[in-house]
Amino acid sequence: MEDFELVNPTRMIFxxxxxxxxxxxxxxxxKRALLVSGRGSxxxxxxxxxxxxxxxxxxxxxxxxxxxxxxxxxxxxxEGVRLCxxxxxxxxLGVGGGSVLDxxxxxxxxxxxxxxxxxFFEKKAEIEKALPVVAVVTMAATGxxxxxxxxxxxxxxxxxxxxxxxNLFPRVSLVDPELxxxxxxxxxxxxxxxxxxxxxxxxxxxxxxxxxxxxxxxALIRSVIEAVEKALVEPRDYEARSTLLWxxxxxxxxLFDVGLGSSDIPAHIIDTxxxxxxxxxxxxxxxxVMPAVMRYHADRCQDTLVRFAAQVMGLERxxxxxxxxxxxxxxxAFRSWFQKxxxxxxxxxxxxxxxxxxxxAEAVARNEEGPDYxxxxxxxxxxx
Amino acid sequence: MEDFELVNPTRMIFxxxxxxxxxxxxxxxxKRALLVSGRGSxxxxxxxxxxxxxxxxxxxxxxxxxxxxxxxxxxxxxEGVRLCxxxxxxxxLGVGGGSVLDxxxxxxxxxxxxxxxxxFFEKKAEIEKALPVVAVVTMAATGxxxxxxxxxxxxxxxxxxxxxxxNLFPRVSLVDPELxxxxxxxxxxxxxxxxxxxxxxxxxxxxxxxxxxxxxxxALIRSVIEAVEKALVEPRDYEARSTLLWxxxxxxxxLFDVGLGSSDIPAHIIDTxxxxxxxxxxxxxxxxVMPAVMRYHADRCQDTLVRFAAQVMGLERxxxxxxxxxxxxxxxAFRSWFQKxxxxxxxxxxxxxxxxxxxxAEAVARNEEGPDYxxxxxxxxxxx
Numbered sequence: 001m002e003d004f005e006l007v008n009p010t011r012m013i014f015x016x017x018x019x020x021x022x023x024x025x026x027x028x029x030x031k032r033a034l035l036v037s038g039r040g041s042x043x044x045x046x047x048x049x050x051x052x053x054x055x056x057x058x059x060x061x062x063x064x065x066x067x068x069x070x071x072x073x074x075x076x077x078x079e080g081v082r083l084c085x086x087x088x089x090x091x092x093l094g095v096g097g098g099s100v101l102d103x104x105x106x107x108x109x110x111x112x113x114x115x116x117x118x119x120f121f122e123k124k125a126e127i128e129k130a131l132p133v134v135a136v137v138t139m140a141a142t143g144x145x146x147x148x149x150x151x152x153x154x155x156x157x158x159x160x161x162x163x164x165x166x167n168l169f170p171r172v173s174l175v176d177p178e179l180x181x182x183x184x185x186x187x188x189x190x191x192x193x194x195x196x197x198x199x200x201x202x203x204x205x206x207x208x209x210x211x212x213x214x215x216x217x218x219a220l221i222r223s224v225i226e227a228v229e230k231a232l233v234e235p236r237d238y239e240a241r242s243t244l245l246w247x248x249x250x251x252x253x254x255l256f257d258v259g260l261g262s263s264d265i266p267a268h269i270i271d272t273x274x275x276x277x278x279x280x281x282x283x284x285x286x287x288x289v290m291p292a293v294m295r296y297h298a299d300r301c302q303d304t305l306v307r308f309a310a311q312v313m314g315l316e317r318x319x320x321x322x323x324x325x326x327x328x329x330x331x332x333a334f335r336s337w338f339q340k341x342x343x344x345x346x347x348x349x350x351x352x353x354x355x356x357x358x359x360x361a362e363a364v365a366r367n368e369e370g371p372d373y374x375x376x377x378x379x380x381x382x383x384x
Numbered sequence: 385m386e387d388f389e390l391v392n393p394t395r396m397i398f399x400x401x402x403x404x405x406x407x408x409x410x411x412x413x414x415k416r417a418l419l420v421s422g423r424g425s426x427x428x429x430x431x432x433x434x435x436x437x438x439x440x441x442x443x444x445x446x447x448x449x450x451x452x453x454x455x456x457x458x459x460x461x462x463e464g465v466r467l468c469x470x471x472x473x474x475x476x477l478g479v480g481g482g483s484v485l486d487x488x489x490x491x492x493x494x495x496x497x498x499x500x501x502x503x504f505f506e507k508k509a510e511i512e513k514a515l516p517v518v519a520v521v522t523m524a525a526t527g528x529x530x531x532x533x534x535x536x537x538x539x540x541x542x543x544x545x546x547x548x549x550x551n552l553f554p555r556v557s558l559v560d561p562e563l564x565x566x567x568x569x570x571x572x573x574x575x576x577x578x579x580x581x582x583x584x585x586x587x588x589x590x591x592x593x594x595x596x597x598x599x600x601x602x603a604l605i606r607s608v609i610e611a612v613e614k615a616l617v618e619p620r621d622y623e624a625r626s627t628l629l630w631x632x633x634x635x636x637x638x639l640f641d642v643g644l645g646s647s648d649i650p651a652h653i654i655d656t657x658x659x660x661x662x663x664x665x666x667x668x669x670x671x672x673v674m675p676a677v678m679r680y681h682a683d684r685c686q687d688t689l690v691r692f693a694a695q696v697m698g699l700e701r702x703x704x705x706x707x708x709x710x711x712x713x714x715x716x717a718f719r720s721w722f723q724k725x726x727x728x729x730x731x732x733x734x735x736x737x738x739x740x741x742x743x744x745a746e747a748v749a750r751n752e753e754g755p756d757y758x759x760x761x762x763x764x765x766x767x768x
Contacts, residue, residue, distance in 0.1 A: 003402070219596065219602070
């Protein structure tokens with residue numbers, strides 16, 4: 001195991017109806033809250049009213065910032081920061097999916113900073129403190145409710161950037177599987193893809209890796225595969241929705257990544273940069289990119305991909321002539337499974353034409369954690 | 385999944401040589417520390433001096449409390465509390481195994497309380513605050529470095545009591561696998577038994593349980609089984625020692641227990657109460673009690689025990705006539721494995737004569753979380 005440092009102070013409150021506790025959990029941090037939400041699904045479902053009522057019971061004054069889009073925009077967050085500062089807000093409450101929670105986190109940091117919020121994403125400044133964040137998550141996907149990450153899109157600059165900082169952990173996350181009953185099938189599937197990709201990025205590795213972490217990851221992915229299939233058939237399957245949320249929170253919490261060394265399989269980075277060029281859902285992009293990345297790295301990462309084919313996809317080694325054949329079969333099965341749950345598997349389907357490939361590859365190459373231009377271009381070619 | 389609340393604010397710093405950071409990590413919490421340690425192995429190995437030097441570099445004044453025994457004693461902790469109060473100490477540093485860390489936690493709570501420390505264990509008082517605890521763990525076993533539990537023996541009353549409280553989480557735990565190279569083979573094995581038992585208690589369950597949690601537990605146990613076998617052959621196997629420590633920290637952190645409902649398999653409680661009557665190592669007691677508890681509950685918990693036989697012990701279902709036979713074979717294989725790694729498997733070996741069984745059963749029955757008198761007696765009879 002490589003050396004690591006692990007901390008996660010978020011308090012997760014998980015179960016039916018926990019959202020009714022949001023007022024009581026928020027009031028610890030202040031009486032003036034910014035309430036960040038998305039494009040209306042929380043309002044349509046009645047969740048938003050439940051939240052408002054719970055906040056009202058605790059006499060918490062609420063300023064609302066709704067309309068956060070998937071792939072959260074800097075402009076929306078800057079408005080949130082302005083509101084926090086001008087209204088003297090003390091706590092930021094996010095009610096929604098990963099984009100809403102990421103926005104809430106970024107706003108919370110920006111509210112305690114004199115300069116421009118984007119400085120953090122450009123690494124011109126370090127987050128020294130942030131307002132407390134309370135999260136109510138409505139979708140199993142990014143795991144933002146249980147980590148210190150925020151991803152932001154700067155629409156003027158065609159870039160989407162991730163930021164890690166310990167001040168960004170939500171203080172409390174309220175996780176009610178019933179809130180995800182109304183997530184549409186396609187987005188349920190995209191969420192599962194996102195979860196699986198988080199887990200796979202360091203699983204598929206050219207270096208020797210601690211078996212215990214690989215096994216945890218296999219346990220997680222197999223459970224997600226089963227659960228998403230069930231949730232697509234029966235959207236109100238509580239156990240399946242619970243499993244997806246729990247798996248999603250753990251997947252991006254770093255718990256099964258510690259000790260593994262840095263990521264060899266940069267599917268997330270490639271999709272993040274693609275997000276600067278197209279407004280596809282993150283999960284859809286990952287469904288396209290993951291199998292291509294795995295194929296590109298198949299030889300170098302053969303050992304873990306052999307495990308993947310057997311332990312995750314359930315294939316039998318003795319039915320194949322060579323490890324290389326077995327690995328390829330595993331990747332093909334994985335891609336077929338994405339198709340089965342309704343995900344796109346080519347860049348064309350996402351609306352990304354091959355003419356944009358060089359630009360995307362350049363953007364990825366500029367990202368210091370990403371692969372170089374040639375590797376990205378080769379991977380994109382495998383996504384046609 | 386059942387409803388749950390999960391939090392773990394401990395910062396774990398894991399890797400080679402991390403103990404040299406102890407001064408820098410402790411000084412955040414104060415300049416006056418109580419240094420709690422055991423019966424001398426830390427001093428013999430040089431670890432103790434490394435700790436003292438690191439504390440000295442940060443000008444931390446140190447009061448020493450050494451000689452903590454396995455199955456930590458109230459009397460030692462009361463002395464620690466007295467020192468904290470009389471010397472105005474600000475932080476408690478534990479350097480040792482589970483008993484030392486449990487003592488450090490209890491002292492930290494007692495130091496902030498006017499009454500007698502034992503009140504907390506008798507539930508006459510709630511821990512409202514505690515001094516910050518910094519942990520340097522030297523053995524993979526109880527997971528005390530990554531949880532909010534302390535277990536204490538009141539030698540005058542023949543009882544050993546566990547206590548859970550959020551104020552007991554260490555602020556920082558320093559985990560260096562190399563520090564466990566010198567743990568003797570028997571104690572390496574006992575530690576592994578303890579880890580496995582923590583994981584199994586809620587795994588073996590008569591109620592329907594979320595598969596994802598079972599799979600995580602299987603991943604953990606299989607990894608511990610492999611790692612302890614390697615560490616017994618080669619005590620300086622860094623990967624094996626890392627796996628044991630990481631698994632031990634997770635095993636008792638509640639992470640894979642949340643959502644599972646309460647424990648059906650009270651092996652820990654029975655051994656804890658047995659600890660009031662004998663000074664056997666906790667892991668040794670568990671090796672005796674676990675298989676007996678599993679046999680006692682075999683019918684009621686057949687579904688999970690079938691999984692156990694297949695996924696953990698690696699047996700093949702088609703070689704057995706019935707599920708009941710398969711379950712029994714799994715338990716027998718488990719018990720044989722305990723023998724293989726050098727653990728006792730009868731109460732006689734622990735020095736507990738059958739004449740004491742009724743007294744032990746009475747003690748267990750008094751524990752409100754334990755099974756009743758008849759069940760305990762029947763289980764003890766299976767441990768002969």
